[in-house]
Amino acid sequence: MKFIVSSSALLKRLSQVSGVIATNPMVPILENFLFEIIDGELKITASDLHISMSTSIDVESKENGNIAVPAKILLDTLKNLPEQPVTFSIDENTFGIEISADAGKYKLSGESAADFPKLPVIDNEESINMSSDILATAISNTLIAVSNDDIRPAMTGVYVKFTGEHTLFVSTDGHRLVKYVREDIQVDTESSIIIPKKALQLLKSSLPSENSNVIVNYNTAHVHFSFGSISLICRLIDERFPDYSNVIPQDNTNKVGISREALLSSLKRSAIYANKTTHQVRFQIIGSEIQISAEDIDFSNEAVEQLQCEHDGSDIEIGFNARFLIEMLNNITSDNITLTLSEPNRAGLIYPQDLGESEDLLLLVMPVMLSNPVAATPN
């Protein structure tokens, strides 16, 4: 088997899928790209057993065939070659690969394509179409709150619930929760899936910059995204997502309206003076003023800032991890936000004020216990 391809075009395609390959894969074959040539088209697949991602490129070739190519060597070679046509000659008996370029020849040994894990077949699937912009927004909104804690696998992915009225995207790590609603995606049969974080990260980086259509197929075990020449199949997290709807407070009557930028930069400055591990800051909301204070006792560092806000509710003192708030405020675009609170030991909710017509976004953050709250809790 022999084919000729542009070095930079191939490198571009390989980079699209190479993120799937784990640094220490469970089986050595997964350190390879699977190359399959069918009628002048080279299909490239990478897999980590849970996720398989593939793309394709036209090549100059007379025959069909397949081979598994060591990913790292191939990528490193192409990265260091100037743009030029390169010829791959593959001995299908010994799995030897020879790459010929202007400068010279490189030999490496591949593996049998038959050893590469087969892609799962998705049957009984539901299928919907989604715009890549919406999908990208949903992913970037929810990815920040996904947990890294393997003890609770359900929370290491984004929960997606399709209903007749809307589609919900929810993520939580127990300290934060993000709920993103799209009213313009409706599915007749109600169902829910949990998509692993890694698949969404890969998807986010490979989604095209110009808006295009993404076909999403899913059943109870897998989800399959396809757009352009890229196809990503991922095994779903087979766990029960925690009951998020019950923990989102409905009665946060204490409302604070504030400029996102002002709050964010104030928090960034205050956090410099907070403890470097716990990042705790204290909010004292009195009348239409928020006082944000932080201290690091070990270094005698201390910061106090005042911010003007629109406040509707009683005065309150509440503690937060500044890092959580900074990440969340950084991740939204609205100029103004509404922060709602109830008690110093109950969740705070952030609502962006400027949102698109058919979308809704809620960010929840749990406070830290304050030992000496000034505003006493009722009852």
Add this chain to the structure above:
Amino acid sequence: MENKSILHLDLDTFFVSVERLKNDDFIGKPILIGGVSDRGVVASCSYEARAFGISSAMPMRMARQLCPEAIVIRGDMESYSYYSKLVTEIIRSQVPLFEKSSIDEFYVDLSGMDKYFGCYKWATELRQQVTKETGLPLSFGLSINKTVSKIATGQAKPNGKLYINQGEEKSFLSPLSIRKIPMVGQNTYQLLRSMGVAKIKTLQAIQAELMERVLGKVGVVIWQKANGIDHSPVEPYYERKSISTERTFDQDTIDLHKLNAILVHMTEELTHKLRKTEKVCGCIAVKIRYTNFDTHTKQLAIPYTSADHQLIPVAKRLLQQVFQRRLRIRLIGVRLSKLVQGTHQIHLFDDQENMLKLYQAMDHLKQKFGTQSVVRAASLGMRFRDFNPFKGDLSE
């Protein structure tokens, strides 16, 4: 480098002196303070008791055999820390920079004061003031560094003072036993004796490299101390990197139920202490010592927390992992480390609101009525000795 003047103050037989303040009858009699059970050790003893060959850290049983007529007192940490605080306040009022290294020991940096007051004269006056205002005897040593001053205090006792002139450190140390060096414990002493080293003089003559080969890095430090070299500064405040507690049983036990109850109790005590000082910990360790003195520790890094319901299950799990042999246990301990300033980050699913309120209420009660006022039923009756007073006073 400018020459320093470091003062070391040590209250003589501190616990005994406090007991004598409270009760005149104890004056002039052999007094032992410490655990009264068979497993207890002597925490402090009067000079009259020392005449019988008793020393602190000796098992109480042995001490009573040596001196049956000695008065044994259980000890009252509360009044000891009260008097310790009194002394601290007097020193604080006179001194800008001091270090409280334990409940009855202080280091004071008097560098540069010689010009104006005369360090020795000033220290003598400070000592007189403390004795006058509290009635407690104390000794001091004054020299160019902490180690020499501490050894000098030891030589000055009881109720004395000693000034080591600059340049005379080595000659002061050389006739003393190597046991006088603060870092030389039982094991190191035995080792050095087996090498034929008995006096500091011999140690001074040994090459530092040899000490390093025999004892590692510690050997070099000991060698430096023997030569009167110590550059450690007087630190007014040092960060506690961990808090821990342990308990030796009256009788070795294999009763898992009892072990768990004590573990719960000790963890409760420590977490309360954490919350009181607004700290969270990122690592928990459980230690056990079998009846044959084999000691095993198991630790686990955890997300930063100070909550009982997160730490107690981990402690129990660690005990299960570390307790592998079918042997009786004589000691159990818990340590919380990686302490950082902070309070509990509330969890969306794991924390119930009433639970958080319960913690606050319990901490409030403990603060008001003492740590034993409210405990988990499982740990009821598992009272244990409070923190080791020799590791510095936490309450400040």
